[in-house]
Amino acid sequence: MLRREWPTLAIVAGGGLVAALAPSAAPFVLAGTVLALGAWLLVRHEDAPPRPAAGLPVSAGPDSAPRISARDLAAAVPYPLVIFEETSAIAYANDAAQEAFGPLQDGMSLLLKFRAPEMQELIGALTAGQVADGAVEYGERFPVESAYRVTGGAIGAGNRLFFLLFKDQSETRRIDRMRSDFIANASHELRTPLASISGFLETLRGPARNDPAARERFLSIMQEQTARMSRLIDDLLSLSRLEMRSHARPAGTVDLRQLLESVADTLAPLSGDLGVVVERDFPEDALLVQGDRDELFQVFANLLENACKYGQSGGRVVVSMSKAGEPPEACVTVRDFGPGIAEEHIPRLTERFYRINAESSRAQKGTGLGLAIVKHILTRHHGRLAIRSTVGEGAAFSVWLPLK
Numbered sequence: 236m237l238r239r240e241w242p243t244l245a246i247v248a249g250g251g252l253v254a255a256l257a258p259s260a261a262p263f264v265l266a267g268t269v270l271a272l273g274a275w276l277l278v279r280h281e282d283a284p285p286r287p288a289a290g291l292p293v294s295a296g297p298d299s300a301p302r303i304s305a306r307d308l309a310a311a312v313p314y315p316l317v318i319f320e321e322t323s324a325i326a327y328a329n330d331a332a333q334e335a336f337g338p339l340q341d342g343m344s345l346l347l348k349f350r351a352p353e354m355q356e357l358i359g360a361l362t363a364g365q366v367a368d369g370a371v372e373y374g375e376r377f378p379v380e381s382a383y384r385v386t387g388g389a390i391g392a393g394n395r396l397f398f399l400l401f402k403d404q405s406e407t408r409r410i411d412r413m414r415s416d417f418i419a420n421a422s423h424e425l426r427t428p429l430a431s432i433s434g435f436l437e438t439l440r441g442p443a444r445n446d447p448a449a450r451e452r453f454l455s456i457m458q459e460q461t462a463r464m465s466r467l468i469d470d471l472l473s474l475s476r477l478e479m480r481s482h483a484r485p486a487g488t489v490d491l492r493q494l495l496e497s498v499a500d501t502l503a504p505l506s507g508d509l510g511v512v513v514e515r516d517f518p519e520d521a522l523l524v525q526g527d528r529d530e531l532f533q534v535f536a537n538l539l540e541n542a543c544k545y546g547q548s549g550g551r552v553v554v555s556m557s558k559a560g561e562p563p564e565a566c567v568t569v570r571d572f573g574p575g576i577a578e579e580h581i582p583r584l585t586e587r588f589y590r591i592n593a594e595s596s597r598a599q600k601g602t603g604l605g606l607a608i609v610k611h612i613l614t615r616h617h618g619r620l621a622i623r624s625t626v627g628e629g630a631a632f633s634v635w636l637p638l639k
């Protein structure tokens with residue numbers, strides 16, 4: 236029979252318990268603990284005659300605590316939470332549960348609703364009075380793919396009410412997937428040059444042992460491949476350093492004009508080799524921004540290098556700088572007149588290892604990490620990157636930075 240009479244819960248010193256849990260404890264644990272402990276302190280109004288709280292420490296008993304109903308408490312929990320009876324009939328499902336698994340009417344059987352064997356086992360164990368053994372992983376495919384960690388427990392002793400609490404794991408799964416993709420990509424990028432070096436070593440020890448011309452050629456390829464591996468490792472280390480410092484805004488002052496001049500000068504040999512003319516369109520006044528000179532150098536060097544490498548066919552690149560927007564910000568645009576970038580690639584360009592054409596990027600000695608590094612550096616500088624392109628007409632990469 237469905238119990239309609241809701242027990243009253245008393246929580247020691249209001250939020251005292253909540254505050255005592257370290258922030259690292261997942262809210263899930265927190266909500267479950269509050270609920271379970273609240274239930275443990277379950278008192279009925281008539282069973283708990285008021286006693287004077289004077290002289291007692293706040294945590295000494297439930298008397299000084301506010302009383303709230305289990306339904307109110309469950310309704311306030313921001314994660315899907317279902318309260319059910321010994322028969323597995325739902326007694327209450329909060330809004331988050333309705334949204335995730337609904338409709339869940341009172342009286343509906345949880346065993347019929349959650350048919351996955353692990354859920355059946357968990358519900359069965361709880362209603363049989365066993366202590367739930369850790370959390371259960373539960374996934375749904377429809378309407379959207381989702382993954383939850385489910386824990387449950389009894390509410391109080393002898394109430395024959397139980398709860399299930401679901402913690403959404405989709406974000407954690409997404410991050411895990413990203414991490415393993417990243418490791419797979421990084422390993423693949425390192426394995427390719429390594430395989431080539433080991434192949435050449437074998438040839439040098441075997442068939443090419445007495446061929447000085449071949450030896451020279453192979454050694455120079457091996458040198459290129461080791462340079463590529465070391466570039467990749469430098470970029471990976473650079474990314475990981477930036478990630479560790481992502482919230483600390485650099486304190487220095489950078490004169491953007493001076494910086495851009497020196498970037499263009501440094502890349503002059505490359506643009507010259509590629510036959511690209513780099514035009515500078517800078518205002519008279521200096522534009523000062525707050526930042527780390529080396530990191531901002533890396534940003535503009537990558538944008539200019541990309542413009543020269545991938546926009547080579549346009550024959551020219553324009554680097555312009557201006558003060559724009561409200562409030563005014565510094566805006567630096569690197570524009571090329573090459574093949575441009577199709578719309579579907581634009582949002583993905585700052586992903587690690589994302590390349591429109593991996594072969595052409597590798598041929599240009601690219602690691603595919605440049606724009607990921609740019610994005611991290613700009614985030615740290617409270618700046619942003621905007622990419623515009625028309626296929627066939629070229630691409631424009633604009634960096635916005637707050638003025639000093």
Ligand SMILES: Nc1ncnc2c1ncn2[C@@H]1O[C@H](COP(=O)(O)OP(=O)(O)OP(=O)(O)O)[C@@H](O)[C@H]1O
Binds near residue numbers: 541546602603607630
């Ligand atoms: N100006 C551009 N025109 C066309 N495609 C571009 C342009 N800039 C970047 N891209 C594309 O974006 C991809 C990612 O650029 P990113 O700078 O992150 O890597 P990369 O240049 O390949 O390697 P790295 O910068 O590490 O040397 C490039 O491989 C290229 O496909």
Ligand SMILES: [Mg+2]
Binds near residue numbers: 541601606
């Ligand atoms: Mg690049």
